[in-house]
Amino acid sequence: MKYKKKCDTDLLIAKLFESNSYNLVHSFLGEMLKKGSSIITTNFDNCIENSCDDDFFTNTNKRIVYTGDDLNTSENPLSGMLIKIHGSNPLVNENNAELVITIKALAKTERAFIFFPKLKKYLLSLMKDKIIIVMGYSCSDDFDIVPLLEEANPQDIVWLNYNNEYQFPKIKNRIDNTKILRLSQKTHITYFNGQLQPYLKYWADKEKISLKEGMPEKRVTVSDYIKRICTNNVERKILCNEILLSYELYEEILNDEPNEIMKMQRIKAEFRLGNYKEVIKLCRQIENNKESNVKGENLYYFASALYYEKDYLEALRISQECITYSKQVKDNLLYLHAMINYASIRYVYATILKKGEKRELRKVEKIYNEVLEKSVGLSLEAKANALWGLGDLELYRGNVIHSKNMLYSALEILENIGNRYAIDQLLKIIKNIDEFHNP
Structure with a gap:
């Protein structure tokens, strides 16, 4: 969200x-x-x-x-x-x-x-x-x-x-x-x-042009803006949390209100701190609420945390549930991100099992390319993540140069939209590739 x-x-x-x-x-x-x-x-x-x-x-x-x-x-x-x-x-x-x-x-x-x-x-x-x-x-x-x-x-x-x-x-x-x-x-x-x-x-x-300046004026201030959009204390805390997340101040997140949006903000913070067990616990709490207004986002982080905890089968199940939900509510953005999540989990699971690996990787590649095509004009972030996934896939296949071209294309998009968390993760991957292939 x-x-x-x-x-x-x-x-x-x-x-x-x-x-x-x-x-x-x-x-x-x-x-x-x-x-x-x-x-x-x-x-x-x-x-x-x-x-x-x-x-x-x-x-x-x-x-x-x-x-x-x-x-x-x-x-x-x-x-x-x-x-x-x-x-x-x-x-x-x-x-x-x-x-x-x-x-x-x-x-x-x-x-x-x-x-x-x-x-x-x-x-x-x-x-x-x-x-x-x-x-x-x-x-x-x-x-x-x-x-x-x-x-x-x-x-x-x-x-x-x-x-x-x-x-x-x-x-x-x-x-x-x-x-x-x-x-x-x-x-x-x-x-x-x-x-x-x-x-x-x-x-x-x-050119003999006479320049002039307008009269000084009282402009709308940030304080005026906050007062206008935040009608109560909970809304102010939600806005504060969004700013804290943007500046990577994850440990400062406010979570003292029984509000699902604030719970979701805490889940994001815990995820970015690498506290995946805590994320899973918090996601299960929201999962039980069938009328949740953050259900799609919750499913996305739930599957991602399960993936990092190596519970791949459950991660796949939850990511598929996220895809189904995105179709039900006709949320095209959520659908693209859910598909990326599903493909990434399926990719890792296939490379670990080695069972039907080539067939599975072709299916994963097809999903990434579908997202790449559908993201144009809709989501720059999904486009970057699809390129990232294809870059990982090419690296696994041993196509290092092609892989790096895709990863750098993803990095350029992420830098333009200012996704600091993803930028840091991707830079680590590129650095590891360089160290391994150019020791």
Whole structure:
């Protein structure tokens, strides 16, 4: 169960990014829009809009916002456009768009918006043969933007990387960011380090553009947000536990309330601490509640803990029960993760027994490939785990190079979505492979 489902179903966290003001950078970008430049941004706030005249965006052709659906038409202007490819907080009298703020939402936009062919075609047309200036982008979430840049065929990409050491950006031959470096090997990048505001102000003065800043405002604070989404003490503890789990503070988990979600959070913490017997005991307590609102997640961790305790037959039974349950409640995400769990347990059990091993491993491989196919556009985590499983399978078969390629592909996805626990586990496996095969 993820943060959205457990703590903030309406994703009110986006309110933290709302603003009625703007700064000099937004003002500069607004002026560039008026001059015919187009801007593609991943930001949710409306600071660029705020910097423009009140009637600038009354013409809807000036602004395209990702809504979770494809464009209605491929015919859109190719200049003076503001494109908000991860959604936006609404303007006045505007409905909320879908915000690409969760891992599930991000999965829908991967591979350069492949599931939105009209939007993808438009974005590529917008960038083709143009000079693209990249500002304030670290390349850390490279599921949709980087693939777009790879396909765009621009005239050049000018990358302005923020570095406080230089007041004005200076061209650098060396790119320290490995993801930007990898992109530069596929498309030409002119890379600069330096501060942004002085540079933009210099160009504004040169072009006789008057920049301005909006009035200071009281923004929604984290404290305001917590008060809004947590109506009682139990909800605050659940939110606190989610934060503690994210920061790997497993021993600090609060568990003093008779609440199933908090019990499930404790199960996660005990699992990550390696206390599998305790996990099994706690899972059995929840298992007895037929109306449990965490039943699917409980079955998943129950099977996983039984696997680590080498009770493989029971682990297989529980993992199959998890698959059946996911189908009953039509939870596609749970189904993918349950299938991964089942395949992993079945793989280890087959290699231990050695009975019908080749046949069993072919079945396991088929499951991993099914998850890999079905996870596209739905779950980046399941995609990473399927690649991880296939990598393990190839390693067992002695295909070390192929195995490592798959494991590194899984690692890249996990690093992008920030799954620290899985990253640490996978890095240990890769290190062991390197030590064994390259002593």
